[in-house]
Amino acid sequence: MCSSDLFATWMEQKLLAEWKPEWKTRVADVMESKIGAEQQDSLVTARKIRQEIKTKGDINNAFDAITYQKGASVIRMFETWIGPETFRKGVHAYLVKYSYKNATAPDFLAAISAAAGKDVTTPFSTFLDQPGLPLVSASLDCKRGSPVVHLSQQRYLPLGAPSSGNQSWQIPVCANYSSGTGKQSDCTLLSQQSSDWTLKAASCPEWIDANEDAVGYYLVDYQHNLLAQLTAGNVEQRLNDSERVDFTGNAELLTNGGKLPANDALGLVRTFHNDPERFVVIGALNLALFPRMHLVPEDLQSKYVQFLRDNFQVRAHEIGWIPKPG
Secondary structure, X not given: OOHHHHHHHHXXXXXXXXXXXXXXXXXXXXXXXXXXXXXXXXXXXXXXXXXXXXXXXXXXXXXXXXXXXXXXHHHHHXXXXXXXXXXXXXXXXXXXXXOOOOOOHHHHHHHXXXXXXXXXXXXXXXXXXXXXXXXXXXXXXXXXXXXXXXXXXXXXXOOOOOOOXXXXXXXXXXXXXXXXXXXXXXXXXXXXXXXXXXXXXXXXXXXXXXXXXXXXXOEEEEOOOHHHHHOOOOHHHHOOHHHXXXXXXXXXXXXXXXOOOHHHHHHHHHHHOOOOOHHHHHHHHHHHHHHHOOOOOHHHHHHHHHHHHXXXXXXXXXXXXXXXXX
């Protein structure tokens, strides 16, 4: 796999978002690129971004969502963690140093590390050189003065899939949370299997979104009442379009992995079914359709159909089946 493949995808997404922000391409990036890559990466058989090419077939395998979409998502996560301007300086130094020369992924990461003034190579390589999708569990503790978020990580796998051992990553975790003056944000590097993260907030947040701007390439498993707190009230004001899309995709994978009870997943359908962002509605519909094949007993089929109608019938009639102007 050539590192230029994932870099080009990251650059394409970045430039398009800055050129035409009104197109809201970052929202599409979450649904069509990041979540799509996470679904592939959730499999036990998922491959690494930087996969050795040993056979002719390995060349074809390299042209997939893991290389392009996961790779671009990981770059953006680390760009956000160290700061876009610092990241740009590192990229510029790399291009100047290796212009008209061959270079490797470690050369690129060394240039970024030099610009950042800290080791980026080690945490980035945990995503580059091993397969899988991190699942970060988050719980909030406000009993000791400053609020503390308890974080732990494991590899996400679908329900019933055999464990692949105790994998771990060095994950840049950024969060939004409520404060006395509105929203506040904070970042940390989860470099251990578990860690305690003290927030800057002066008081206990009413809610916390543990993947700010949906940039992090990881799933979040909200513990205790954090899920209910995050989705109570005006969610559209609390979470931006990208975060809401990512949240529904996150919930679908957690349901498939047995981490989110079906009852809670269907409850989220009621929260997001009438969202103004179409990708969020698609995410809500995916959650609603999850039990349709084998989890709804025959005597409850009529109630399940009514549930779908209650949540989507009005929207379906408004849109209609016949194309019309606009």
